[in-house]
Each structure stands twice: as C-alpha cells, then as structure tokens.
Amino acid sequence: MKGAPHFVPKRTAKGHIWYVYAWRGGPQILRSEGAKKPKLKANDWARVAEAGKLDRKPDTRLVGGALTEFRQSKYWRDLADSTRKTWGGALDRIEKKWGKVPLRALDDPRMKSKISAWQESMSSTPRAADICVMVLSKFFDWAVLKGHMIHNPALGIPTVYRGESRASVIWLSEDIDAIKAVAQQPLKDAIDLASLTGLRRADLVALRWDEVGDLSIRRTAAKRSRGKRYTVSVPRLPELDALLEALRGRFRKPSVETVLVNSYGQSWSGDGLASSFHDARSRANDGAGIWHVERDPRTGEEKRTQKRLHDLRGTFATRVMAHSQAALTNNEVASLMGWSPEQVDQIRKRYVDDSAIVVDLTRRLAGGL
Numbered sequence: 001m002k003g004a005p006h007f008v009p010k011r012t013a014k015g016h017i018w019y020v021y022a023w024r025g026g027p028q029i030l031r032s033e034g035a036k037k038p039k040l041k042a043n044d045w046a047r048v049a050e051a052g053k054l055d056r057k058p059d060t061r062l063v064g065g066a067l068t069e070f071r072q073s074k075y076w077r078d079l080a081d082s083t084r085k086t087w088g089g090a091l092d093r094i095e096k097k098w099g100k101v102p103l104r105a106l107d108d109p110r111m112k113s114k115i116s117a118w119q120e121s122m123s124s125t126p127r128a129a130d131i132c133v134m135v136l137s138k139f140f141d142w143a144v145l146k147g148h149m150i151h152n153p154a155l156g157i158p159t160v161y162r163g164e165s166r167a168s169v170i171w172l173s174e175d176i177d178a179i180k181a182v183a184q185q186p187l188k189d190a191i192d193l194a195s196l197t198g199l200r201r202a203d204l205v206a207l208r209w210d211e212v213g214d215l216s217i218r219r220t221a222a223k224r225s226r227g228k229r230y231t232v233s234v235p236r237l238p239e240l241d242a243l244l245e246a247l248r249g250r251f252r253k254p255s256v257e258t259v260l261v262n263s264y265g266q267s268w269s270g271d272g273l274a275s276s277f278h279d280a281r282s283r284a285n286d287g288a289g290i291w292h293v294e295r296d297p298r299t300g301e302e303k304r305t306q307k308r309l310h311d312l313r314g315t316f317a318t319r320v321m322a323h324s325q326a327a328l329t330n331n332e333v334a335s336l337m338g339w340s341p342e343q344v345d346q347i348r349k350r351y352v353d354d355s356a357i358v359v360d361l362t363r364r365l366a367g368g369l
Contacts, residue, residue: 005029005048007037008085011275020044022051025071025084028092063106064099066148067091067139075142082202082270090128090135103148106140111153119160126161133157168350169292169305170314171195178290183280186262189247190273193260194309196240198316198337201309203232205268207259212244235336237319277309313337314347321352 006024010017018038020030029047032038040048059065070076071091076084097118098106105111115133122129137154144152176195180188194204197217211219217234244259251265258267262276284290292305317337320328321344330341330348337344 005040005044008088009037009271009275011278019089021088022048025076025088027051027068027071027095028088060148061102061104062099063101063103064095066103066143067095067099069146070139070142073142086131087135087138090132091139093132094136094139103143106153107149107151109151109153112157115154116157119157123160126159130159130161133159166305166311166314168294168346169307169311170318170347170351171290171307171312172315175290175307176315178284179277179280182283184263184276185250186260186268187273187276187280189243189250190260190268190277191309191312192243193247194312195315196237196243196319197234198313198320199232199234200313201273202270205258205260205270205273208257209248209259210257212259235320237323239319274309281307314351317344317347318351321348 004023006021006026008019008021010019015033016035018030018032018034019028020032020038020040021027022029029051030038030040030044060069079087115136119129119133122132133154137152137157140149140152140154143149176191180191183191190204193199193207194201197204199207199217203219207217207219211217214236216236217232219232247259250261252261253265256265256267260268262268262272281290290307292307292311294303294305295301296303317333320333320336328336330344333344333348334341
C-alpha cells in the first residue's frame with residue numbers, strides 16, 4: 001500500500017465531481033458527485049484493499065498490470081502533482097479501454113490505426129482525446145525502456161484538437177469590477193495580483209514574499225517547459241506597490257509565507273482558487289457570467305468565449321504596453337510573456353493603440369469645440 005486514499009476534486013459545468021484513488025498515484029476506486037468530500041464505505045475500502053494486493057504483484061503481462069507498475073515508478077513520482085492529476089484521468093481511460101489486453105498485443109506498429117480510431121471515438125472532447133494518446137505514448141516509451149515492449153505504436157499520431165488563439169481575450173476593467181462585486185476579499189486580491197503581474201495560477205498561489213524584490217518578482221515557475229523549470233522575472237508596475245502594501249496586512253497564520261492567503265489565513269491551493277473563481281464568475285453580472293464576444297462582420301453572428309483566470313495575463317500585458325515611459329517593443333513584451341510577437345501585436349492594436357487613438361481624438365475634438 002502507498003498511503004491513505006487520495007481525493008481529487010474537479011469542478012464541471014454540472015457541479016462538483018470527486019475522484020478517489022486507492023492512494024496518490026494509485027488506481028481509481030470511486031467517482032462521486034457533489035460539493036462535499038465523499039466518505040468511503042465498506043465496499044470502497046474493499047476496493048482499496050484489493051488495489052493494495054494488486055499493487056504488490058502487478059501482472060505486467062497485461063496492460064492494466066503494466067499501468068500499475070507505471071504508477072509506482074520513479075518516472076511517475078518525479079512528475080509534478082498537476083501533471084499526475086491530468087495524466088491520472090487519462091490513464092484511467094486507457095485502463096478502461098485496454099486494461100485486460102495483453103501488453104504484447106499492443107506491441108505492434110499495426111496497432112497505430114486502432115489507437116487512432118480510439119482517439120477519434122473521443123472526438124466530442126478533442127483536447128482530452130489528444131491528452132489520452134499523448135499519455136499512452138509516454139506509457140509506451142516507459143514500457144520500452146523497461147523491456148516490456150519493443151515498439152511504441154502511439155508515436156506519430158496527429159492531434160485532433162485545434163486550439164484557437166485567445167490573444168484577443170483579455171479582462172477589461174468592467175469585467176474585473178463585475179467579478180469583484182461578488183467575490184470575497186481573498187479572491188479580489190488574487191485577481192488584482194494576476195492582472196498586475198501576469199503570473200499563472202500555480203505561480204500566483206505559490207508566490208512567496210522573499211520572491212518579491214524592489215524592482216521585480218523572481219521565482220522558479222511551477223510550469224515546466226521541455227522538462228525544465230525556468231525562472232520567471234516580472235517587472236514591478238507602479239500600481240503593484242499599493243496592492244502589496246494591502247496584502248501584507250491580510251490575516252495570515254504563523255509560518256504562512258505566501259503573498260496570497262485565503263479566508264482562513266492559509267496559502268491557497270490551485271484547485272481552491274479555481275473553485276472560488278469559477279463560482280464568482282458564474283454569479284457576476286447577475287448570473288450572466290463574464291464573456292468575450294466576437295461578432296462576424298459579415299453575418300452578424302456572435303461567438304461567445306467565457307473568460308478565464310489565465311486571461312488576466314493579457315490584462316497585465318496591456319498595462320505593460322500602455323506605460324509610455326517604458327515604450328516596450330512587441331519583441332520585448334513577447335519575451336516577457338512567453339508569447340509570439342504576432343500575439344502581442346494583435347493585443348496592442350486592439351486594446352492599447354486603438355484606445356489611445358480614440359482618447360486622443362476625443363480630447364482634440366473636445367478642445368476644438
């Protein structure tokens with residue numbers, strides 16, 4: 001056995017779902033719907049015990065047994081918690097599909113077509129389908145290294161998800177006002193810090209006071225890029241000073257060193273911040289939520305995109321661009337944000353340059369009246 005059962009909450013459009021695993025990194029034993037953390041019953045504990053027996057002697061001749069060994073491997077333990085959480089769901093789907101199949105049956109390049117067909121069967125959720133195939137390929141890579149397989153039939157299968165650019169989706173001041181009107185102070189703090197630093201959610205909740213310098217914020221990013229973690233350096237905008245002063249005065253429990261704290265004076269978890277954000281967003285604007293709306297100039301058809309916490313990075317980018325004294329180029333802003341210069345140019349033209357032109361014209365027209 002690998003420890004106590006591991007509970008993973010997930011918020012969906014239909015409500016809360018809890019995934020319960022026999023242990024962290026172990027097989028799933030329960031899926032429960034509801035906001036409250038589920039209590040394990042006798043049959044659930046029986047599944048935990050059974051998982052423990054299989055854990056001791058996984059039959060690696062079957063895909064399910066090899067998956068169990070994979071979850072116990074150093075490769076799996078070295079993954080970030082967020083990665084294990086994402087991959088864990090994919091492994092559950094893989095096990096459901098292939099678990100009872102002999103591993104050697106998949107050890108054939110001709111299996112590629114069947115894996116591709118499985119991917120297409122999940123086309124209603126293309127991003128999840130791509131993740132499943134990617135995780136399956138990683139599992140096969142590990143199995144080849146361990147001598148369980150010779151081939152990786154999942155290599156080279158193209159993705160089906162075609163993500164659209166969200167460069168034009170940023171939070172405007174009225175959007176921020178709308179969500180803060182229904183949010184508690186800890187969430188307001190997180191939203192303000194995100195819009196003034198451009199930090200991702202994982203870095204927002206983990207940011208410590210010793211990483212906040214007089215001129216910049218420097219921390220090792222939670223997100224890996226090509227298997228490595230890089231140092232994030234964020235320049236301190238003048239508007240950030242007042243927020244940091246206020247955050248220093250928030251109630252926090254002893255030894256809590258993070259800049260942000262929740263209503264209990266403790267550090268936020270990533271899931272906790274996401275849950276609070278989603279709840280406030282759904283109640284904003286009298287329950288209408290917060291949306292980015294694009295209208296087709298030819299047909300007049302509207303396309304609505306729900307704004308995410310991550311989109312506050314775009315708000316930070318516009319603030320950086322708007323500082324006339326800095327006069328940063330598109331390449332400089334792109335380097336700071338980890339974007340392409342083309343994405344920066346799109347945001348600059350839409351939210352910075354056009355707005356400045358309109359303001360300037362308005363002032364000139366008013367002066368001529």
